Amino acid sequence: MLLRDLGEWELLRRLAAYAPPGQLDDDAAILAADCGTPTTPLVVNTDLLVEGVHFSDATMDPADVGWRAAAANLSDLAATGCGSVVGLTVGLVAPADTPWAWVEGVYDGLSLALRTYGGQLLGGDCSGGRQRMLAITALGRIGPGAIRRGDGQAGDWLVCTGPHGLSRLGLALLLQELPAQQAEALSPGLRQRAIEAHRRPRPRLDVVAALERSQPPGRPWRVGGTDSSDGLAAAAAHLARGAGCTAELCRDNLPIDPELAALPQGERWCLAGGEDFELVLALEPAWAQALIEALPGCRQIGALTSARDAASAGSLLWQGSHHPLEGCTGYSHF
Amino acid sequence: MLLRDLGEWELLRRLAAYAPPGQLDDDAAILAADCGTPTTPLVVNTDLLVEGVHFSDATMDPADVGWRAAAANLSDLAATGCGSVVGLTVGLVAPADTPWAWVEGVYDGLSLALRTYGGQLLGGDCSGGRQRMLAITALGRIGPGAIRRGDGQAGDWLVCTGPHGLSRLGLALLLQELPAQQAEALSPGLRQRAIEAHRRPRPRLDVVAALERSQPPGRPWRVGGTDSSDGLAAAAAHLARGAGCTAELCRDNLPIDPELAALPQGERWCLAGGEDFELVLALEPAWAQALIEALPGCRQIGALTSARDAASAGSLLWQGSHHPLEGCTGYSHF
Numbered sequence: 042m043l044l045r046d047l048g049e050w051e052l053l054r055r056l057a058a059y060a061p062p063g064q065l066d067d068d069a070a071i072l073a074a075d076c077g078t079p080t081t082p083l084v085v086n087t088d089l090l091v092e093g094v095h096f097s098d099a100t101m102d103p104a105d106v107g108w109r110a111a112a113a114n115l116s117d118l119a120a121t122g123c124g125s126v127v128g129l130t131v132g133l134v135a136p137a138d139t140p141w142a143w144v145e146g147v148y149d150g151l152s153l154a155l156r157t158y159g160g161q162l163l164g165g166d167c168s169g170g171r172q173r174m175l176a177i178t179a180l181g182r183i184g185p186g187a188i189r190r191g192d193g194q195a196g197d198w199l200v201c202t203g204p205h206g207l208s209r210l211g212l213a214l215l216l217q218e219l220p221a222q223q224a225e226a227l228s229p230g231l232r233q234r235a236i237e238a239h240r241r242p243r244p245r246l247d248v249v250a251a252l253e254r255s256q257p258p259g260r261p262w263r264v265g266g267t268d269s270s271d272g273l274a275a276a277a278a279h280l281a282r283g284a285g286c287t288a289e290l291c292r293d294n295l296p297i298d299p300e301l302a303a304l305p306q307g308e309r310w311c312l313a314g315g316e317d318f319e320l321v322l323a324l325e326p327a328w329a330q331a332l333i334e335a336l337p338g339c340r341q342i343g344a345l346t347s348a349r350d351a352a353s354a355g356s357l358l359w360q361g362s363h364h365p366l367e368g369c370t371g372y373s374h375f
Numbered sequence: 376m377l378l379r380d381l382g383e384w385e386l387l388r389r390l391a392a393y394a395p396p397g398q399l400d401d402d403a404a405i406l407a408a409d410c411g412t413p414t415t416p417l418v419v420n421t422d423l424l425v426e427g428v429h430f431s432d433a434t435m436d437p438a439d440v441g442w443r444a445a446a447a448n449l450s451d452l453a454a455t456g457c458g459s460v461v462g463l464t465v466g467l468v469a470p471a472d473t474p475w476a477w478v479e480g481v482y483d484g485l486s487l488a489l490r491t492y493g494g495q496l497l498g499g500d501c502s503g504g505r506q507r508m509l510a511i512t513a514l515g516r517i518g519p520g521a522i523r524r525g526d527g528q529a530g531d532w533l534v535c536t537g538p539h540g541l542s543r544l545g546l547a548l549l550l551q552e553l554p555a556q557q558a559e560a561l562s563p564g565l566r567q568r569a570i571e572a573h574r575r576p577r578p579r580l581d582v583v584a585a586l587e588r589s590q591p592p593g594r595p596w597r598v599g600g601t602d603s604s605d606g607l608a609a610a611a612a613h614l615a616r617g618a619g620c621t622a623e624l625c626r627d628n629l630p631i632d633p634e635l636a637a638l639p640q641g642e643r644w645c646l647a648g649g650e651d652f653e654l655v656l657a658l659e660p661a662w663a664q665a666l667i668e669a670l671p672g673c674r675q676i677g678a679l680t681s682a683r684d685a686a687s688a689g690s691l692l693w694q695g696s697h698h699p700l701e702g703c704t705g706y707s708h709f
Contacts, residue, residue, distance in 0.1 A: 042475045043471065043472050043474055044470075044472075044475060052478070052501060056499070056501070060496040060498070061496075064498070070464070070498035072497070083417070086464075087466050087510070088500050089502045093504075130512055132421050132422070134423060135378060136378075139378050141377065144378065162394040163394070163406070164421060165390070165399075166422050167423070169425070172506055176423065176466040176500075176512075178421055178510075178512035180419065
């Protein structure tokens with residue numbers, strides 16, 4: 042059995058058997074209490090960026106690669122409830138004929154992200170290899186409470202913290218994938234935002250403080266959540282699976298720019314484009330409403346409802362229909 | 376300027392400028408006190424293993440690769456003074472046509488190392504790529520005190536915790552590098568130990584407890600140290616540089632198996648073979664003597680002496696001579 046045939050989901054399922062039960066269920070790993078202070082547990086997360094899979098010279102300059110590597114990791118920290126960043130380690134593989142200027146650019150991008158979001162370069166390693174690759178491990182501290190994929194419940198609203206599909210549109214523009222007529226019809230503002238979203242995604246560490254501000258008085262901390270790095274639909278499916286629920290999405294309220302929505306591929310990119318690095322949260326309705334008021338760009342995209350049976354836990358439906366959303370939750374890195 | 380021309384030392388020097396001063400001076404990074412408990416700071420370390428650079432199917436089976444990846448990281452934790460292991464994250468890159476059995480073997484080896492030395496699989500990431508690669512980040516807890524490369528002083532003895540050159544001999548045997556006459560003259564016991572040293576190196580986490588047991592009463596904790604993953608001579612040079620001293624090595628007391636010493640390349644492999652993963656320590660003489668008595672296989676290999684001038688800090692000499700050791704401290708991973 043080759044990795045290609047196994048598929049990414051099955052591979053991850055098999056690898057999870059090597060860790061304590063539940064250890065790999067979230068965006069990042071929350072360490073045992075004695076690794077941090079009792080009130081602020083530490084969180085650790087490792088992400089890979091491989092040239093040709095996650096980035097290429099055709100669409101990103103080296104500082105973008107460094108920024109994006111840091112941002113993807115910090116997004117996982119945010120999605121686990123981190124309110125602050127300790128720092129990160131960097132494993133860098135590059136062929137011997139790589140210019141120093143490329144490495145310098147990558148580190149400049151990483152450093153800018155750390156200056157922007159806090160944290161230090163803690164250490165790392167470098168080696169030659171046939172393909173450029175970055176392995177980043179980030180450490181952060183839980184803020185007011187942890188965010189877990191499995192902490193949603195039936196009745197929760199699903200909310201997301203910003204627009205989706207922009208990063209995929211940016212990639213399409215950079216690769217000149219769109220027919221010229223479509224590309225030229227887009228406003229310069231949207232084009233710029235899309236390319237920026239692809240090259241310089243912003244980890245939503247600010248959401249953790251907004252969650253704390255909007256927490257209804259007297260209610261316990263319970264936040265289901267993940268980031269949308271694998272796509273909005275995949276994020277909703279993760280939350281549904283974690284909660285043993287069905288996720289029903291409101292087709293009329295997707296977090297999509299109207300211009301993008303007018304493109305034939307707009308809705309698909311919103312749901313499955315990936316790499317938007319927003320947070321998708323499952324919150325009791327009062328908390329969700331308060332968060333939407335507190336956080337510009339945040340909106341309800343659906344709700345968790347009781348699964349009809351065990352087999353349908355984790356499934357995605359359009360609200361008010363029985364039509365499952367097909368083919369929008371899979372992205373393979375193999 | 377390409378990485379090949381820059382050289383590994385200069386590359387690491389330039390990358391260190393991105394971290395706070397001193398942050399990258401040790402084998403692993405000691406985190407700020409508020410990341411652990413005040414008495415047991417946390418330590419983090421990232422290591423890369425790239426196929427064709429650090430391992431190959433010709434010399435290691437997948438479980439060896441996993442074991443070695445964990446062991447190299449845990450060795451860096453030991454060299455920073457960790458008495459216990461929290462766990463590690465794994466970033467795995469492999470081509471899509473990689474058999475699942477290879478990945479399973481790697482994780483079996485990683486798991487066996489964690490069961491042997493403590494700690495859990497905390498998390499990770501996987502991706503396709505053209506070349507197999509592992510990026511491991513390990514977290515540990517400082518025991519009785521930190522070990523730092525820069526904590527040696529003139530007058531300290533240099534001690535090492537075990538034999539050197541075995542891993543390089545094992546590699547030579549596996550690659551059939553040695554002339555048949557030389558290889559056949561080696562005893563079966565040495566051949567087996569050499570191959571085991573190459574495939575299943577043992578991180579010396581036990582040394583931390585031995586240091587505590589042998590600490591002279593009333594003396595403060597001060598342990599200069601590093602591991603010998605880059606070679607024994609390189610380790611001694613690191614300690615000399617960190618202390619602003621010269622390292623003088625006793626040629627008559629090298630930690631080398633007599634059979635290996637009889638080979639023409641024996642002394643060179645002892646000094647520069649690398650990957651022996653023992654600890655090399657700078658200790659005041661009374662502590663060094665007590666450690667040597669407490670820890671079988673531990674021996675004095677030299678001493679730190681005052682550098683004649685700033686330019687000679689970090690240099691290596693044979694004891695009683697003015698002959699610098701040339702060409703035995705450089706190994707390039709590019």
